[in-house]
Amino acid sequence: MSSPKVSCHLITWGEDFITGLQEASSLGFRACETFTHMALQYEQRVEEFQELLHRYGFVLSALYGGGRFSDKAQQSDVIEYNTRVAEFLAKNGSDRIVFGPKGPRAAGGTPLEDLKTAAQTINEAAKRCADLGVKACVHPHLGTEIQDERELDVIMELTDPKYVHFCPDTAHLAKAGMNPEVILRRYRDRIAYVHLKDVTPDAVDVEAFPILSGNEALPIFCELGLGTLNFTPIIQCLQDIDYDGWLTVEIDQSTSTPRQSLTVCRDFVEQRLGIPVSAARL
Numbered sequence: 001m002s003s004p005k006v007s008c009h010l011i012t013w014g015e016d017f018i019t020g021l022q023e024a025s026s027l028g029f030r031a032c033e034t035f036t037h038m039a040l041q042y043e044q045r046v047e048e049f050q051e052l053l054h055r056y057g058f059v060l061s062a063l064y065g066g067g068r069f070s071d072k073a074q075q076s077d078v079i080e081y082n083t084r085v086a087e088f089l090a091k092n093g094s095d096r097i098v099f100g101p102k103g104p105r106a107a108g109g110t111p112l113e114d115l116k117t118a119a120q121t122i123n124e125a126a127k128r129c130a131d132l133g134v135k136a137c138v139h140p141h142l143g144t145e146i147q148d149e150r151e152l153d154v155i156m157e158l159t160d161p162k163y164v165h166f167c168p169d170t171a172h173l174a175k176a177g178m179n180p181e182v183i184l185r186r187y188r189d190r191i192a193y194v195h196l197k198d199v200t201p202d203a204v205d206v207e208a209f210p211i212l213s214g215n216e217a218l219p220i221f222c223e224l225g226l227g228t229l230n231f232t233p234i235i236q237c238l239q240d241i242d243y244d245g246w247l248t249v250e251i252d253q254s255t256s257t258p259r260q261s262l263t264v265c266r267d268f269v270e271q272r273l274g275i276p277v278s279a280a281r282l
Helices: 019-025 038-044 046-055 073-091 113-132 149-158 172-175 178-184 231-240 256-273
Strands: 003-011 032-034 059-064 095-099 136-138 165-166 193-198 246-249
Touching: 003 059, 003 256, 019 032, 019 046, 019 256, 032 149, 032 172, 038 046, 038 073, 038 172, 046 059, 059 073, 073 095, 073 136, 095 113, 113 136, 113 149, 113 165, 136 149, 172 178, 172 193
Parallel strands: 003 032, 003 246, 032 059, 059 095, 095 136, 136 165, 193 246
Antiparallel strands: none
């Protein structure tokens, strides 16, 4: 049976890319995602970027592309931007780009005509990425034009499965009212990248999860294992479909320090999910 590879997103370190690499590496991670605008600072210095990753024992698992897919006026710019990101990924040995949609959301959700436009843009951008050897993975996201189950289903129906793949984010699916396991099984043949994220509980058990206490405004998402999601059926589903791609741990906002938050996530992945973090096949 195949086993997923574990990556981490360095989003929690903000603009401090070097410290993120240092601390994530010290915790045993060997692959990462980072902010795309930070990676593209090395667009004309690819060897320098590769040396930096190599110094800390990392490979680049993916970068976040996307755009306002439903806006016809932005169509050519969105396609061009994602092609540019895919070119950078290909030069750095990575073959995944996350197609993240943008907001704002229309009242009552995204109209069908806008979703048709979005699908057309996604199809063309994904083909350009595929020409470079990079798989484009649609990522439903709260507060954007592709958030709810209806919107996801329309986009998946109207896009070409040969080029357009799926990046489920466990927490975004759940917060949008979906059952992550159901969605993963529905699109099992198109999953090519996964964001592993937990949802902060409405009421925090201070004794059980002191890391979440003392925060007046808790983030929507939290460290793995401290939230409301049951990851057992999610991981079982990925095992059932023989998924062997990246599982990228992502914490948008730390409630302590980035290193401590990632430590909690690493321990959960290894001890509760039984997936070794440092065993990624690089």
